[in-house]
Amino acid sequence: MSNIDELARSVGAAIAARRKALDMTQERLSELIRIEQSSLSRMERGTLIPSLERLAGIADSLQCRLADLFSTAGVSSHDRASRVHEKLSSLTPAQQEIVERLVDDALALLETTHGRRAQRVAMKSGKKGT
Incomplete structure (x- = not known):
């Protein structure tokens, strides 16, 4: 498996995980980002590689940062720690x-x-x- 294939699968898994964490259906997310549900399904499986512009729209709809979609779990531990710190500081x-x-x-x-x-x-x- 190439690095691109691994990245596509990782990003797809992060999109799916974040979407499910928000209790959002594929249908709803595909409506928000104006694509066919089948295309979103392929993105989540890693068989369709979205453009950065499309990924930015997905991140916005999933209420996360674009960078969050590039870590294996959808959010890097450093980013998570930073967000916790921000919340605690208030x-x-x-x-x-x-x-x-x-x-x-x-x-x-x-x-x-x-x-x-x-x-x-x-x-x-x-x-x-x-």
Whole structure:
């Protein structure tokens, strides 16, 4: 697979992911950017490579930056961190502290959930060996 093919698939996947995150149908997005739904479907599959102008329109309709469509997940971790920082900077110090505690709690919950999942997998693996 060529670099262009990989990029087309990556951008297409980012478009689809962002569209779905906004709970938007292909039909609605294709209306917004004035193309056939079949063309949008091909873009999302990476079989049709849109122009930069078309991509800019897609990004605008998906309420994201053009650059966001070029990262594998639709948004680079650096861009995501920058946006979080921008949001936090508008809060008071007390509000920032609350958000920090919420993030800490969410991370602890993720670790606990991940740890439980790992224990279940280990237990299942151990039972198979007996």
